[in-house]
Amino acid sequence: MKLQDKVGIITGSASGIGRGMALAMAKEGAHIAIVDINEEKGNETLAEINQYAEGMLFIKDISVKENVREIVTDVVEKFGRLDILVNNAHASKQAPFVETTEDMLDLSFNTGFYPTFHFMQAAYPELKKSQGKVINFASGAGIDGQATQTSYAAAKEAIRGISRVTANEWGPDGINVNLISPIALTEGVKAWSESAPEMYDAMVKNIPLRRLGDPEQDIGRAAVFLASSDSDFITGQTIMVDGGTIKLH
Known part of the structure; x- marks a missing residue:
């Protein structure tokens, strides 16, 4: 029970990678606040979380600054503390660079x-x-500069930038700030693999371990490591949980 009685907030945790991390942490004893806009999926994940530890559910738009402050306040009022913050939620639209609009950039950044x-x-x-x-999320879209990912890559690299800054500023406070850059078999990817199997197979062949990560067993366990005392001497790092697709130097 690496996270016994720790308290965490995970955004975008009703499904996909966020749900995987929430379950992995709850199974290690952490109380998790699920933050999402999908109420049905959020309640399903909350029910799963409650089998292992006490959870909370917030159906709120986190692009609204006041909602963010309310979530943090409510979590601390209920549990008396906050130990883990996971910033996972993100939405974006793909387009070639010259067709990328300010509205697309706004969506990704907001x-x-x-x-x-x-x-x-x-x-x-x-x-x-x-x-x-603190566990933030990076992406190969930004690190590798993937085509059609201008708005997403820009926001993800901006997140990497502030993560490095806060790793330096908050290190003396004993706060660790790291990032995960994942490749995972989420619900969306599964649907895409069924509609475009040749493209999916080509992607998998480019992964040295020849598979996508499991949201709970692979991404979630990496998040447990970064949230636990096992990672106390690691900060400011981007951890590639991508089957070896990108090797940082």
Whole structure:
């Protein structure tokens, strides 16, 4: 029970990678606040979480700054502390660079970068008290500069930038700030694999381990590691949980 009685907030955790991390952490004893806009999926995941630890559910738009502050306040009021912050939620639209619009950039930054920024600011006083852990999300789209991913890549690299800054600034407070860059077999990817099997197979062949990660067993376990005392001497790092697809130097 690596996270016994720890308290965490995970955004975008009703399904996909977020759900996988929530389950993995709950099974290690953590109380998890699920933050999402999908109420049906959120309630399903909350029911699963409650089998292992006490959970909370927030159906809120985290692009609204005031909602972010309310979530942090409500979690601390209920559990008395905050140990783990996972900024996972993000939405974007793909387009070639010359066809990328400011609206596309706004969508990506308002659902990914700014919520990460606002959650980190709101959570900092509590994370300082608990000497807590922040897990943000990077992407190969930004690290590798994938075509048609301008808005997503820009926001993800901005998140990497503030993660490195806060790793330096918050290190003396005992707060660790790291990132996960994943490849995972989520519900969306499964649907895509069925509609475009040749493209899916080609993608898998480019992964050295020849498979996509499981949201709970692969991405979730990596998140448990970064949220636990096992990672106390690691900060400011981008952890590639992608089957070896990208090797950082």
